[in-house]
Amino acid sequence: MNFEFPLRELPAVMRGPRIERRRVLIGGSAFWGTMQDDTTQLRLDDGRLIDAEQASYLPPVTPSKIIAVHISYSSRSIETRNAPKPTATPTYFMKPTTALNGHRGQILKPADCSYLNYEGEYAVVIGRTCRNATPDEAWDFIEGFCPALDMGLQDFRDTDQGSMLRVKGADTLLPIGPGLVRGVNLFEQTLRTFVNGRIVQQAHIGDETIWGPHYVIADIARHITLLPGDVILMGTPCHSRSVDPGDVVECEITGLGRLMGTVTAIEAPRAAALNVGHAPTDSPEVRRVALGNDSRVAEYLKDNLRAARAQRGHE
Amino acid sequence: MNFEFPLRELPAVMRGPRIERRRVLIGGSAFWGTMQDDTTQLRLDDGRLIDAEQASYLPPVTPSKIIAVHISYSSRSIETRNAPKPTATPTYFMKPTTALNGHRGQILKPADCSYLNYEGEYAVVIGRTCRNATPDEAWDFIEGFCPALDMGLQDFRDTDQGSMLRVKGADTLLPIGPGLVRGVNLFEQTLRTFVNGRIVQQAHIGDETIWGPHYVIADIARHITLLPGDVILMGTPCHSRSVDPGDVVECEITGLGRLMGTVTAIEAPRAAALNVGHAPTDSPEVRRVALGNDSRVAEYLKDNLRAARAQRGHE
Amino acid sequence: MNFEFPLRELPAVMRGPRIERRRVLIGGSAFWGTMQDDTTQLRLDDGRLIDAEQASYLPPVTPSKIIAVHISYSSRSIETRNAPKPTATPTYFMKPTTALNGHRGQILKPADCSYLNYEGEYAVVIGRTCRNATPDEAWDFIEGFCPALDMGLQDFRDTDQGSMLRVKGADTLLPIGPGLVRGVNLFEQTLRTFVNGRIVQQAHIGDETIWGPHYVIADIARHITLLPGDVILMGTPCHSRSVDPGDVVECEITGLGRLMGTVTAIEAPRAAALNVGHAPTDSPEVRRVALGNDSRVAEYLKDNLRAARAQRGHE
Amino acid sequence: MNFEFPLRELPAVMRGPRIERRRVLIGGSAFWGTMQDDTTQLRLDDGRLIDAEQASYLPPVTPSKIIAVHISYSSRSIETRNAPKPTATPTYFMKPTTALNGHRGQILKPADCSYLNYEGEYAVVIGRTCRNATPDEAWDFIEGFCPALDMGLQDFRDTDQGSMLRVKGADTLLPIGPGLVRGVNLFEQTLRTFVNGRIVQQAHIGDETIWGPHYVIADIARHITLLPGDVILMGTPCHSRSVDPGDVVECEITGLGRLMGTVTAIEAPRAAALNVGHAPTDSPEVRRVALGNDSRVAEYLKDNLRAARAQRGHE
Numbered sequence A, B, C, D: 001m002n003f004e005f006p007l008r009e010l011p012a013v014m015r016g017p018r019i020e021r022r023r024v025l026i027g028g029s030a031f032w033g034t035m036q037d038d039t040t041q042l043r044l045d046d047g048r049l050i051d052a053e054q055a056s057y058l059p060p061v062t063p064s065k066i067i068a069v070h071i072s073y074s075s076r077s078i079e080t081r082n083a084p085k086p087t088a089t090p091t092y093f094m095k096p097t098t099a100l101n102g103h104r105g106q107i108l109k110p111a112d113c114s115y116l117n118y119e120g121e122y123a124v125v126i127g128r129t130c131r132n133a134t135p136d137e138a139w140d141f142i143e144g145f146c147p148a149l150d151m152g153l154q155d156f157r158d159t160d161q162g163s164m165l166r167v168k169g170a171d172t173l174l175p176i177g178p179g180l181v182r183g184v185n186l187f188e189q190t191l192r193t194f195v196n197g198r199i200v201q202q203a204h205i206g207d208e209t210i211w212g213p214h215y216v217i218a219d220i221a222r223h224i225t226l227l228p229g230d231v232i233l234m235g236t237p238c239h240s241r242s243v244d245p246g247d248v249v250e251c252e253i254t255g256l257g258r259l260m261g262t263v264t265a266i267e268a269p270r271a272a273a274l275n276v277g278h279a280p281t282d283s284p285e286v287r288r289v290a291l292g293n294d295s296r297v298a299e300y301l302k303d304n305l306r307a308a309r310a311q312r313g314h315e
Helices: A074-080 A135-141 A213-220 A270-274 A284-291 A294-314 B074-080 B135-141 B213-220 B270-274 B284-291 B294-314 C074-080 C135-141 C213-220 C270-274 C284-291 C294-314 D074-080 D135-141 D213-220 D270-274 D284-291 D294-314
Strands: A019-026 A029-035 A041-044 A049-051 A066-069 A092-095 A105-110 A120-126 A142-149 A179-182 A190-195 A198-204 A231-233 A248-253 A257-266 B019-026 B029-035 B041-044 B049-051 B056-058 B066-069 B092-095 B105-110 B120-126 B142-149 B179-182 B190-195 B198-204 B231-233 B248-253 B257-266 C019-026 C029-035 C041-044 C049-051 C066-069 C092-095 C105-110 C120-126 C142-149 C179-182 C190-195 C198-204 C231-233 C248-253 C257-266 D019-026 D029-035 D041-044 D049-051 D066-069 D092-095 D105-110 D120-126 D142-149 D179-182 D190-195 D198-204 D231-233 D248-253 D257-266
Touching (some): A135 A142, A142 A248, A142 A257, A213 A231, A213 D270, B092 C092, B120 B190, B213 C270, C120 C190, C142 C248, C142 C257, D120 D213, D135 D213, D142 D248
Parallel strands (some): A066 A231, B066 B231, D105 D257
Antiparallel strands (some): A142 A179, A248 A257, B029 B041, B066 B092, B190 B198, C041 C049, C066 C092, C190 C198, C190 C248, D041 D049, D066 D092, D120 D142, D190 D248, D248 D257
């Protein structure tokens, strides 16, 4: 966490009671509802009580824009850079809204791509128009939080000069949900990503996040107006890796919920046969990002995270 | 048909080839696709071929407004009025966009209501911003056509002084689809509504429609800007009747497709227990509209429609 | 006020501090800002301080639907009905979103129309998705309030069978603003409409409104989902009358602000020359509504309103 | 131009007659209109004829996303790279829709920034949902073309790792218009950028563009669905340079129109005083891009462009 902007008191959006809103498709209509305390039933606003496990989910957000933090976890910073020190300030990229996907969505992997990586994250959803706020004020503009999977086709890492439009922007590459949650202290939660039920990423948000959402909102809103519904993806911890068709990817954040998606093969685009555009590439740099650098991460985890956790244990 | 504005040539939107676009939810993402010639398979734009029968449908439209013609079929005009002559010009009401529903949707009937009526119709979808057009020009602003069911809770006929907000505006009361079709000569098509598989409404659009979509668009656009995606519901023929939970209602229009919805019971709204708002009413006027006037329609059908059909047969 | 649902405590949206948000166009970009205490300056969110009098205003709302109460003032009820008793429950109609207009807008009057009537109103803006709420709960779904002018082309009163699509739905017929206000006790405010600076309508909202916004929201949301940004127009007091090109119409609500529009002539639509659609009509019924019934209102005002005001004076 | 995808015939969107649609704010309402042949008058859809020079313009587009080509002119490729050869395929970044600005807009330059650069471009506007198209098919998905200014705060070039979110994404940094044009052969047009009336960029689109819009659409739509209204910015020729408050920047494209914006100073964001986020930076790399490399460009222009123009002269 960025210690220059400590919380003086818990912001309203993180104080209870916990409220989780979900949006489902029944027949051909979308309905909003509120999760019941037992977390197995969804009370639709029209009074119907449905089994949350059986529902067909839509994204619980309708943003005008989606902005993502490149790196906001110390473990990810270590893993992806040569220097052991994170950058002094966060950096960002955008995902198009056509990438949105809901809980239990299909995450499409074209036949000519090899490296589709998961990144478990939490998303911040904007509630009110925000421009030119300080970090202290920024909390008031947050509607709530969602689990999210910022999926990426790393085969396109060599192109787009850092914007990652094709790495991160393809249709279906942003599962988000199942619900939009407020009334939970985000900084006490733990994020875990699962592939086929096995934990592949894990981070305590309070211990390991470099910048809080209040800092990020204040940073972006220096120059860019955030509108109600806009989504900010808060970065992923270390151990983003590639998955294959048939794999089930989940992002669980305690207090927020568990989001699931299934990797699904589609054929290569028709324009690929005409050699249109940058071809998916299998380079050393692509492999380095797609397949990761376990030794460096292991070193870091051993030294730093245990210390952080020990410190928290003593607070 | 309004004979003051005959077609000089078939407009482009009614000339072939026939193209049907549908929008489906797979996992948590919406995808557009084009129906294949055999009408059993939908080719998604990303290349996947899916079974059209198994798909989960979204409305194929995202209008900013929905305007409906009160009466545009001579048989309906006869049925609902004392005078045998239709009004000289069409009249309209609005449905909120929250009423939209897709193919195979649930059509909600609250427990405190008794008379949920079907009205099979065709919908016109606007393709380009339109204001101040003549009937001749109006064709160029049409994107395509869809089957639709303009459902109504006739229990609220006694209130809202003719706007029908609560009769026609409740959530789910506008199933539309399965697809958006262009390249079909609308005036050669036949509309049929089915309840549990039995034909309950039938009309030949060219013979029995009083006003064509070009006339209606020119009429509305005298004062109101129509935006891309806006929907105009073109009225229903005679024999709108009430249906009950469990009933399957379908509107089939040859050339356009067959739309289905299922009547589904929900509990009465919570505010009903507090006596908030106009209570659903079972009055003679409500019954007259909900249950219809078969003798008058029978008389009309015998005399007029057979003549019209005979005349068409000789053209 | 509907006495079955008294306020137990002042809802948050009516408690201070007062906040007024406005949206302006500068060059080709829209900007939000907050009015400063002196009410002559608008602080844009990007830090600029501009003269509120010189700004170019956009509507401070972007609704998916606009629902209007037919009659919600006792004086208007008396004026427009034969019975001295208002209807037992409110009734509604819709206006299309293309009718939206901002502060200092031009209110268009086509050359073939004679009776463009003003109706000063307050609008309620929805802040959160609302369905199936009780009146007590409904307050939490309100974002704020705006002055509004529900203008109507009474020449079309004879058509549309009560939906008033063409009376109330034409482009520009809903000036709203200048701002969206929260933190003001609506029930202590007075609404006044001015034509060319002369008061033509006046009503104390707390004394003369029949139904509060909480009741109306609970009523509509029995069957219809209200979405963030949706607008409800709360009806006008007596003395709606016709205005002519060049007239300046204003609706001032103490605590909320003063909205202005100018009646502007445009030519008749091109389709009028082809006799498309219901022609503007000058009938006794049209004149009755457009020009009003002063004697009945005078009677009512003498007997009832003075009593209400006297009673308030003694509270 | 990419010669692998030559035009077999002029696409419909580039065949006459020329139609230019503009969107203006009058009072508080937006109106669409069509430019008259003399180019000094705009015929609003409601029939009014207004002086195009006096109008208040809104962007003629409402995109769900904006995608920009990094480099699509050979002169710009030479200027910004070490290698004399352009990249083999186009690369892209996104601009948020909050950056949109209209003709005669104010282009905001914060007090803590030094290098606000112009980039004159043409924009392509999508007319129909597009995914998985070939370059040949892609033309059918284009609605029309607009002049645009892809403004950038180069002070943030050192951050965001290539996404350029803060360089290109700030509010007001995308003036576009004055209108949306179809019916013009884009490849025969010349783009010129002016600062205070002096030509600062010039390029013949057919001669100097590396990739046509059909290629770019086919490339992006391999993985990303383009929706109606989406905007693609097609890159700028050489000589992007910094401008200062008070400067008037224009982009004129023959056949499309002349777009104007004025650089306007605003104060630094409030969070800057708290050192939130990456500070605007004045580094050698920033200066290299902001101030340009004239000697390399001069060399290129001398050798290559004259040859291209000569060749065209002989065709």
